[in-house]
Amino acid sequence: MTRVDRGRPSGVLWPAVAGGAFFGPAVELLDVLGSDERWDWGAVLVRGSVFAVVMGLLLALQMRFSAAARERAAVERAVATGVLPQGADGQWLVRLAAERHRLRTSRWGGPAVAAVLAALVGVVSPSPGGPGGWGWACVVALLLGGGLVGVRSHRGLREADRLRTQLEERLARV
Secondary structure, three states: OOOHHHOOHHHHHHHHHHHHHHHHHHHHHHHHHHHOOOOOHHHHHHHHHHHHHHHHHHHHHHHHHOHHHHHHHHHHHHHHHOOOOOOOOOHHHHHHHHHHHHHHHHHHHHHHHHHHHHHHHHHHOOOOOOOOHHHHHHHHHHHHHHHHHHHHHHHHHHHHHHHHHHHHHHHHHO
16 A cells, blocks of 8 residues: 555545644633633644644544545545546446435535534624633634535535546446
């Protein structure tokens, strides 16, 4: 197995970093709303960083030891690069359909979660225990992050459709 077969780093890093970016503010928000604690930016950074590191390690281990995870990474890599592997067969139609489903869910789910978190942070920002003026920066960052998730998913969905059509044409010629 070559290094490329193990998956691109972004297959592990993107979900870990995105998850950490949403996890830190979400847990701090629960602390502020649930127990009347003051907003602590240090806790946001520590929680988000720990989440990203642990998630990255777990995803890397999964990639290393799970054949299904490597297959899913191969499909994600094909969609990201726009190139089907030479040996793509009829099973790839099923894999591309599963990837399309994941991308369709992420296209609306990621921005929706980000919008809810941003709205809650916006509500908490002016309160005495809230993050204050920096809370609005967090709101903007959450909205931009959610938008990025939506755009990445939308582009991936278009590419998955194009690859499915290309594979169907390739299989029809055989």
